Amino acid sequence: MTAMLLAMASPVTDIGQRIPQYADYVRILPVLVLSIFGMLIMVLDPLIDEQIHSKVLGLIAFFGALASLAAVFYQSQYPGLAFWNMVRVDMFSTFFQVVILAIAVLTILTSFEYMDTQRIRAGEYYALILLGTAGMCLMSSAVELVLIFIALEISSIATYILAGFLRRDPRSSEASLKYFLLGSFATAFFLYGVALMFGATGSTSITEIATALSGSYVPSLAYIAVALMFVGLGFKLAAAPFHVWTPDVYEGAPAPVTGFMSTAPKAATFAVLLRVIFEAHVPGYFWLIWVAAVLSMTLGNLGALTQTSIKRMLAYSSIAHAGYMLVAFASAPAGGISAVMFYAASYAAMNVGAFAIISHLGGFGERFVSIEDYAGLARRAPFMAAMLTVFLLSLIGIPATGGFFAKFYVFSAALQANLVGLTILGVINSAIGAYYYLRVIVVMYMQEAKGDIPVTPLPIGVRAVLLITMLTTLYLGLVPGNVLTYTQSSAQNLVAPKSPGNGTIKVEIDFHLSQAKPKVELTAPASR
Amino acid sequence: MVPLSYYLVLSAFLFACGVAGFLLKRNIITIFMSIELMLNGVNLSFVAFAAQWGNLSGQIFVFFVMVVAAAEAAVGLAIIIAVYRTRDTLNVDRVNLLKL
Numbered sequence: 017m018t019a020m021l022l023a024m025a026s027p028v029t030d031i032g033q034r035i036p037q038y039a040d041y042v043r044i045l046p047v048l049v050l051s052i053f054g055m056l057i058m059v060l061d062p063l064i065d066e067q068i069h070s071k072v073l074g075l076i077a078f079f080g081a082l083a084s085l086a087a088v089f090y091q092s093q094y095p096g097l098a099f100w101n102m103v104r105v106d107m108f109s110t111f112f113q114v115v116i117l118a119i120a121v122l123t124i125l126t127s128f129e130y131m132d133t134q135r136i137r138a139g140e141y142y143a144l145i146l147l148g149t150a151g152m153c154l155m156s157s158a159v160e161l162v163l164i165f166i167a168l169e170i171s172s173i174a175t176y177i178l179a180g181f182l183r184r185d186p187r188s189s190e191a192s193l194k195y196f197l198l199g200s201f202a203t204a205f206f207l208y209g210v211a212l213m214f215g216a217t218g219s220t221s222i223t224e225i226a227t228a229l230s231g232s233y234v235p236s237l238a239y240i241a242v243a244l245m246f247v248g249l250g251f252k253l254a255a256a257p258f259h260v261w262t263p264d265v266y267e268g269a270p271a272p273v274t275g276f277m278s279t280a281p282k283a284a285t286f287a288v289l290l291r292v293i294f295e296a297h298v299p300g301y302f303w304l305i306w307v308a309a310v311l312s313m314t315l316g317n318l319g320a321l322t323q324t325s326i327k328r329m330l331a332y333s334s335i336a337h338a339g340y341m342l343v344a345f346a347s348a349p350a351g352g353i354s355a356v357m358f359y360a361a362s363y364a365a366m367n368v369g370a371f372a373i374i375s376h377l378g379g380f381g382e383r384f385v386s387i388e389d390y391a392g393l394a395r396r397a398p399f400m401a402a403m404l405t406v407f408l409l410s411l412i413g414i415p416a417t418g419g420f421f422a423k424f425y426v427f428s429a430a431l432q433a434n435l436v437g438l439t440i441l442g443v444i445n446s447a448i449g450a451y452y453y454l455r456v457i458v459v460m461y462m463q464e465a466k467g468d469i470p471v472t473p474l475p476i477g478v479r480a481v482l483l484i485t486m487l488t489t490l491y492l493g494l495v496p497g498n499v500l501t502y503t504q505s506s507a508q509n510l511v512a513p514k515s516p517g518n519g520t521i522k523v524e525i526d527f528h529l530s531q532a533k534p535k536v537e538l539t540a541p542a543s544r
Numbered sequence: 545m546v547p548l549s550y551y552l553v554l555s556a557f558l559f560a561c562g563v564a565g566f567l568l569k570r571n572i573i574t575i576f577m578s579i580e581l582m583l584n585g586v587n588l589s590f591v592a593f594a595a596q597w598g599n600l601s602g603q604i605f606v607f608f609v610m611v612v613a614a615a616e617a618a619v620g621l622a623i624i625i626a627v628y629r630t631r632d633t634l635n636v637d638r639v640n641l642l643k644l
Contacts, residue, residue, distance in 0.1 A: 162605055169612045173619050180623055186630040190639050193627045196620055197575055197636075201566055204582035207609065208559060211586050211602075215552075215593040220601050264642040 036099065043098035043105045043157070045087040046113055047150045053080025054146035061139030070131045070138040077142035078124045081149065085117040088153075097159075101221055104159040107506030108357075112156035112287040115361050116280045119368055120149040122484065123276040126372045128477040130272050133380050134182060141181060145276065148174025152284035159295070161210045161220040164288055168206070168252070171284060172199050175277045179269040185381065191268025198251065198261045206248020212241035213298075225296045239300045245292065246304050252285040254278075255342060256311035259335045263319070266331035271378055271385070274327060275371025278334045279364040286341060286360055294349050294511050305345045306438060312339030313445040320452045326374060326387050329452060330367070333411060336449055337363055343442050344426045347433035353507035355425040358500060362418030362492045366410040369485030373404050376478050377471070384469055387456055392465030400474065401460045403482045408453040410489045413446055418492030425500070551592035558585030572624050572634045576617075583613050 041048065057073050057080075064072050092110040097103065123145060131138045151170025158164045176199060180192025214220050216237035217228035229238060251258040266274045293301050316336030323329040337359075344355040377393075377400070378385055394401040410417035413424075423446060430439045474482070492499060558581055565578030587606045594602025624634070631639055 162601070162608060165605075166608055166612065169615070173615055176619055176623065180626060183626045184630065186627075187641055189623065189626040189630050190641050192623050193572070193639060194642075196623050197566075197572070197579070200576075200579045200616055200620070201582075204559075204562070204579060204586065207583065207586045208589070210605075211589040211593065214590065214602055214605070215596070218593075218597040218599055220605065268642050 034100075039094055039096070040098040042091055042094050043096065043103055044154070045091050046084040046117065046153050049084040049087050050080060050146045050150035050153065053077065053083070054143045054150065056080075057139060057143040057146065061137075061143070071128070073138050073142050074124060074128050074131065077146055078121065080146055081117055081121045081124055084149075084153070085114065085121065088113045088117060101223065102160045102163045103154075103157050105157055106509055107502065108287070108290075108353075108510045109157035111357055111503065111506055112283055112360070113153045115283050115364055116149060116152045116156065119276060119280040119283070119364050120145060122368050122372070122481045123272050123280075125477040125481045126272045126275065126368075126375055129475045130270065130375050133378075134270070134382075135380075136181065141178070144174045144178050148178065149280065152280050155284040156287035158288075159222045159291065161213065161222070161225075164291075165207065165210060168285075168288070169203065171281050172203065172252070175273075175281060178273045178277070179265055181270055181273065185268075187268040188270065191265045194261050195265040195269075202248045202251030202258065204248075205244050205251075209241045209244030209246075209248060212237050212244065216241055222291060222296045225298070229297055229299060234299050238298065242298045242301055243304060246289075246301065246308075249285055249289050249292075250308055253282055253289070253338045253342075254312075254331075254335050255308045255338045256315045256335060257308070259312065259315065259338075262335055263323075263328050263331040266334070267325055267328045267385075271327065271371055271375030271382060274331075275368045275375070278330070278371070279367050282334075282338065283360040283364060286356055289345070290353055290356060290510065293345065294353060302346060305342050309339050309342035309346060309438065310441055312336060312342060313442060314339075317445050317448040317452075320449070323452070324386050324388070326390065326456065327385050329387065329456075330370060330374075333449065333452070334367070336445065337411075339445070340423060340426055340442060343435075343438055344429050346438060347429040347435055349511045350504070350507045351425075351429035351432055353510060354500065354503040355422075355429045357503040357506070358425055358492075358496070359422040361499065362410070362422040362489065365418055365485045365488040365492065366407045369482055369489065370404060370407040370411070372478050372481045372485070373400055373407075376400070376474065379470065387459055388466065389469055390456060390460050391463040393460040393471075396465060396469075397471045400471075400482075403486055404460065405457050406486055406489060408457055410493070412450045412453045416490070416493045418489045418496075420493055421496040421500075422492075548592055548596050551588060555585045555588040555592065558582075558588065561585075570635050570637055572627070572636055572639075575636065576620055576624070580613060580617070583609055 053076065057076055061073065088110060091105055095105050098105065124142065127141065131141065148171050151167045151174065154167035155164060155171060158167050176192060176196040179195045180189045182188035210220065213225065216235045217225045219225055219228060247258060254262040266278060269277065292298060313336050316332050316339055320329050320332035320336065323332060341356050341359050344352040344359065374385065406417065410419035413419045427439050427442055430442070562578045562582030562585060565581065566575055569575050569578060587609055590602040590606050594600060627639060628634060633639065
């Protein structure tokens with residue numbers, strides 16, 4: 017489908033009659049694989065016997081996501097532009113695609129059990145996860161605002177539905193409604209920003225926008241456009257002051273979906289924001305980002321202090337983490353970009369892990385999601401309590417976990433850019449944040465269980481997810497060097513000036529790329 | 545020939561009407577229509593700018609916006625039906641199970 021859309025859009029850039037080449041398709045291969053598997057699941061959905069239905073479709077989805085992950089590694093050997101300068105495969109897009117696909121694989125693994133406990137039909141669920149992921153992968157490699165908009169919508173529409181997937185549960189459909197209404201509202205703002213950017217520069221291609229804005233005269237329309245686009249993207253990031261939907265939606269959505277949508281669309285949106293800000297060199301973003309970062313950190317952390325539901329608490333914490341990542345945006349390009357990328361990967365690992373535990377413990381209809389229900393968990397299920405502790409410590413930013421280095425790089429990038437005030441606010445906020453994460457750990461280890469809350473043994477899928485995310489969290493915390501080297505060179509690559517493409521495929525080979533091991537996330541420790 | 549600024553002012557006005565409708569109306573369907581109004585306001589800008597720059601990509605963009613709006617409408621109405629079935633109301637103020 018995506019290929020078709022791209023082919024339809026092709027006359028826009030007017031490059032004559034060139035037909036898409038093999039390399040064009042390779043550069044959207046992960047997206048193609050995801051779309052094919054997603055559609056395959058929808059076709060097979062009514063054909064498969066009811067008893068094995070959920071298992072078979074789940075496995076197809078799992079292998080589809082893995083195949084797409086393999087496609088990313090294959091594709092990374094062919095960096096460059098594709099489809100008339102619509103898509104750019106580079107180290108940056110590879111990194112984000114690996115993160116997003118790893119999240120999708122882990123979410124699917126978590127969902128195996130969840131589908132059975134909640135007794136929902138699995139077909140559309142897995143199809144939507146794959147198709148939404150396709151949109152997110154496209155977001156991280158798109159370099160044309162038309163395509164960015166479409167990819168953003170593919171991912172958003174899929175997540176609107178996923179949020180309301182427990183459709184008989186009024187909380188879930190309410191979450192879906194709120195997410196849908198506010199999401200489309202924000203999309204309209206993003207779109208208006210794109211329209212004004214088109215008006216200011218006469219182009220929708222990021223490279224051409226960069227050229228148009230590089231002169232000494234910057235039309236004032238461009239400033240308004242940047243502000244409007246930031247409103248739309250800020251919503252998807254759950255950055256304050258566009259965060260009001262977050263707690264409600266994260267609380268009402270099914271737990272594996274919450275884990276998915278608090279990480280994958282966020283990473284993809286950060287990729288878009290990084291491209292728009294640092295590749296298109298748009299003007300006047302600094303104070304927007306600064307204010308959003310401070311508000312997100314503060315409102316997120318203060319909001320989380322009083323929550324009683326663990327899903328709601330992690331929703332506020334996700335607002336705060338979006339704030340920390342925005343701090344890196346405000347600082348110098350290269351260091352900031354690499355810090356955001358590292359943060360996105362480590363946040364994904366710890367949050368997906370935490371939500372895997374939450375969705376396992378929730379039980380039928382997600383009854384046990386308040387923090388009190390975790391009392392005495394250390395005695396009832398020591399393994400799960402230990403895992404959750406690792407993830408929460410990582411969310412605080414304790415050394416030896418991925419969260420520590422993520423925060424460290426963000427704040428050191430900010431300090432290098434002389435943003436002392438912003439750094440101080442960020443550090444104070446991390447200290448506030450420690451309180452509510454530690455509260456959960458205290459409840460798990462120090463309090464006696466109230467009532468009789470069943471703990472079922474961990475199924476193999478969730479066990480695998482926990483091991484992978486835990487190892488990734490520790491890997492990023494103990495040996496961050498490999499990943500950091502990769503993010504730094506892709507950041508350099510992103511900010512380097514680019515010659516506008518003219519339709520011929522430029523092989524802008526970064527000579528690292530063919531040798532570098534882009535095994536940054538999740539897959540590396542998995543093989544140990 | 546009508547100057548560009550007329551189109552832009554009209555487009556901004558439509559967009560503002562949409563925003564006002566979104567914030568002030570209480571019926572979910574009306575809110576949804578306000579969003580469509582915002583999108584159409586944006587479409588007008590795209591077409592006006594495309595004519596100004598002599599660049600067709602603005603007009604092509606409008607088609608994509610229409611497609612996306614249609615997809616959003618399909619999903620949105622389905623979600624609204626799901627909400628109506630569980631809550632028996634279309635008033636946003638009464639869809640308040642999750643505290644805001």
